[in-house]
Amino acid sequence: MSRLSKSLSVRLFLVSFVTLFLELALIRWVSTEIRIFAYVNNLVLLACFLGMGLGCSMACREASFSLTNLCLALLIGVVTTPLVVPLHGVPRHLVRDTPLLLSAFSDFVIWQPHATSHVLMDVTIGLGSVLLIFGVILIAFVPLGRVTGGLLEACPNRVVAYSLNIASSLAGIWAFNAASMLWLPPWMWFLVVVAGLALLITPTTTQRISLGVLVFAVGAFAFTFRRAPTTIIWSPYQKLEVVPTRAGTNRAYTVSVNNVGYMNLLDLSRRGIQGLPIFVNPLRRAFSQYDLPYRFLGRLPNDVLIVGAGGGNDAAGALRHGARHVTAVEIDPGIARLGQRLHPEAPYADPRVSVIIADARAVFKRASARYDVVAFGLLDAHTQASSYHNTRLDHYVYTEESFHEAKRLLTDDGVLTVIFEVERPFIAARLGGLLQRVFGEEPIACSVRSEGWFGPGGVMFVMSRDMARLRQAIQRDPDLTQFIERHQVQWQRPVKLTTDDWPYLYLERQRIPTLHLCVSGILLLLLVMARRVFIPAGRTMNRHFFFLGAAFLLLEFQNISKTALVFGSTWIVNAITMSAILLLILAANGIAARWRLRPGWMYGGLFLSIALVALTPLRLLNTLPEIGRVVLAGGLLNLPVLFAGMIFINSFQRTPTPASAFGSNLLGAVVGGLLESLSFITGIRMLLGLVAGLYALAFVCRHRL
Numbered sequence: 001m002s003r004l005s006k007s008l009s010v011r012l013f014l015v016s017f018v019t020l021f022l023e024l025a026l027i028r029w030v031s032t033e034i035r036i037f038a039y040v041n042n043l044v045l046l047a048c049f050l051g052m053g054l055g056c057s058m059a060c061r062e063a064s065f066s067l068t069n070l071c072l073a074l075l076i077g078v079v080t081t082p083l084v085v086p087l088h089g090v091p092r093h094l095v096r097d098t099p100l101l102l103s104a105f106s107d108f109v110i111w112q113p114h115a116t117s118h119v120l121m122d123v124t125i126g127l128g129s130v131l132l133i134f135g136v137i138l139i140a141f142v143p144l145g146r147v148t149g150g151l152l153e154a155c156p157n158r159v160v161a162y163s164l165n166i167a168s169s170l171a172g173i174w175a176f177n178a179a180s181m182l183w184l185p186p187w188m189w190f191l192v193v194v195a196g197l198a199l200l201i202t203p204t205t206t207q208r209i210s211l212g213v214l215v216f217a218v219g220a221f222a223f224t225f226r227r228a229p230t231t232i233i234w235s236p237y238q239k240l241e242v243v244p245t246r247a248g249t250n251r252a253y254t255v256s257v258n259n260v261g262y263m264n265l266l267d268l269s270r271r272g273i274q275g276l277p278i279f280v281n282p283l284r285r286a287f288s289q290y291d292l293p294y295r296f297l298g299r300l301p302n303d304v305l306i307v308g309a310g311g312g313n314d315a316a317g318a319l320r321h322g323a324r325h326v327t328a329v330e331i332d333p334g335i336a337r338l339g340q341r342l343h344p345e346a347p348y349a350d351p352r353v354s355v356i357i358a359d360a361r362a363v364f365k366r367a368s369a370r371y372d373v374v375a376f377g378l379l380d381a382h383t384q385a386s387s388y389h390n391t392r393l394d395h396y397v398y399t400e401e402s403f404h405e406a407k408r409l410l411t412d413d414g415v416l417t418v419i420f421e422v423e424r425p426f427i428a429a430r431l432g433g434l435l436q437r438v439f440g441e442e443p444i445a446c447s448v449r450s451e452g453w454f455g456p457g458g459v460m461f462v463m464s465r466d467m468a469r470l471r472q473a474i475q476r477d478p479d480l481t482q483f484i485e486r487h488q489v490q491w492q493r494p495v496k497l498t499t500d501d502w503p504y505l506y507l508e509r510q511r512i513p514t515l516h517l518c519v520s521g522i523l524l525l526l527l528v529m530a531r532r533v534f535i536p537a538g539r540t541m542n543r544h545f546f547f548l549g550a551a552f553l554l555l556e557f558q559n560i561s562k563t564a565l566v567f568g569s570t571w572i573v574n575a576i577t578m579s580a581i582l583l584l585i586l587a588a589n590g591i592a593a594r595w596r597l598r599p600g601w602m603y604g605g606l607f608l609s610i611a612l613v614a615l616t617p618l619r620l621l622n623t624l625p626e627i628g629r630v631v632l633a634g635g636l637l638n639l640p641v642l643f644a645g646m647i648f649i650n651s652f653q654r655t656p657t658p659a660s661a662f663g664s665n666l667l668g669a670v671v672g673g674l675l676e677s678l679s680f681i682t683g684i685r686m687l688l689g690l691v692a693g694l695y696a697l698a699f700v701c702r703h704r705l
Contacts, residue, residue: 055145235334308379549668588645
């Protein structure tokens with residue numbers, strides 16, 4: 001097998017590494033600072049793919065990176081600069097407040113929506129801001145795509161070249177995950193990108209000046225970050241901002257997540273509430289979201305399980321009511337660490353509390369103990385679970401299967417409570433309906449909204465295996481009975497219930513939200529226009545590689561979603577899943593280099609493996625021991641990737657225009673990302689049928705290389 005020249009290999013490795021690292025950095029940073037990109041599926045990812053695809057179609061191994069440098073500098077400036085203007089008499093940041101402007105779409109649930117009578121104006125400004133950011137990211141990736149395509153065309157051995165591209169992408173994934181694991185702030189991510197671009201640029205005046213502009217922007221970003229008046233922490237999941245403050249005469253802390261108020265760390269002990277004016281009446285604290293679950297139990301709890309334990313308010317409540325042992329589950333180690341360091345009652349330092357950093361579903365599956373109280377804390381998170389699909393971090397926690405798993409952990413007279421900030425009536429109806437289906441009776445539901453320092457509150461749903469005993473406990477407590485009568489919540493019926501196949505808690509019914517349709521339509525129009533503007537005359541879209549790209553991204557979405565159900569929606573699971581996919585592609589390259597396989601055999605194996613994945617119930621994997629589950633789940637769920645990789649590299653070896661083929665593959669991935677929205681209607685499992693259909697189209701077009 002011929003090898004690549006050293007300079008060619010180094011340059012291809014560098015540009016592929018920088019591309020993947022920058023892609024992940026922008027997905028995380030932009031989706032955090034401009035939350036609309038965390039609500040609308042994969043917009044940043046699609047911008048990266050579209051820019052790369054267009055760039056590959058204009059392949060040039062010595063293309064200038066000036067556009068990349070200037071666009072990144074512009075993006076940093078636009079996001080970090082306070083571009084505040086008065087809109088309808090209220091100061092708004094034209095970029096960061098985009099979610100508030102787009103909350104005018106009534107079928108789209110956004111944290112802290114902004115009521116407005118200027119719907120058309122707000123939507124126009126909001127969509128304009130989205131397209132501005134999308135366009136800047138797209139243009140930034142065009143030079144990276146041009147150089148990647150040019151290097152692939154220059155390589156004498158395409159299997160080796162593509163393998164190097166995949167290996168460097170794998171290195172980029174783990175480099176970014178290492179930065180996240182070390183809790184490094186975004187300006188340090190951009191330093192890695194700057195270093196990579198500095199090694200890639202040719203020594204021309206224009207490129208040096210543009211790189212200097214980017215260095216200045218990153219330096220200004222670092223300066224403003226370090227001089228921020230509050231403590232800002234970038235955990236592996238979220239941006240956390242901590243503000244010391246006062247609650248009455250007590251010291252307290254306010255924690256914001258992704259620029260939105262999230263929780264207050266308060267001292268609600270008997271001594272602490274004496275300094276809080278709102279707790280003049282002790283009964284007010286007794287019916288807080290942190291204390292109320294134990295009133296329903298009617299006795300001292302032995303074991304308590306809290307998922308979404310946050311900074312420790314729920315655990316402190318359990319300890320105040322005499323719990324012998326508390327298992328506090330929190331997915332974000334940053335939030336748990338803040339609770340350990342700052343919570344006034346120090347519940348996480350108590351020997352009766354065990355803190356587990358894990359996904360709630362993973363704990364439900366692994367747990368064998370039984371609990372007197374299973375409490376779902378306020379874990380509703382408007383953060384993406386992964387960069388590669390449109391489910392949020394909490395979607396799989398509020399499904400029928402999840403509540404069945406939680407019910408299994410209850411003692412015979414145990415109590416399950418769910419507290420949720422209900423922003424739309426249908427969400428209360430959905431949660432109530434889920435609990436009714438799982439337990440067979442309608443849950444008790446009451447509002448625990450409070451005032452002042454006493455947190456956001458929400459609606460609390462209460463269930464028990466023994467509902468008759470639960471009602472007797474309520475009747476024996478006159479204050480509790482009166483509280484429920486005054487704060488009882490009713491909901492409308494019927495409403496579609498969430499399952500692991502359709503986990504979209506914030507959608508009222510099976511439909512693609514209007515915002516998604518608008519954005520998808522605009523992006524498709526942009527794709528058509530950009531193709532005509534950027535792709536040189538005489539170069540056409542390679543349909544075979546286009547359909548391969550569209551199918552592969554949907555297949556990737558399936559793999560990550562199902563792996564999250566088996567192992568949990570944690571960052572390490574996502575990283576391992578993506579690594580497994582890339583390693584299987586490398587294995588496919590090795591097989592293709594060693595043996596010449598017929599397309600019919602490869603496509604046959606692909607369709608059989610897709611059918612096997614579709615027909616295998618995930619619950620069977622949960623019965624296996626940990627090692628067996630890792631091996632079988634990793635091998636079975638990703639088996640189609642091996643055959644898809646073999647098909648791709650086999651075709652890539654034979655195409656006369658590798659850069660155009662690679663670009664068409666990336667543009668197809670953009671369309672595949674948009675097609676992912678169909679899962680809002682069909683559910684996730686049905687997308688495998690679409691994956692098979694797209695691969696069938698690729699098979700039909702296989703001779704048009």
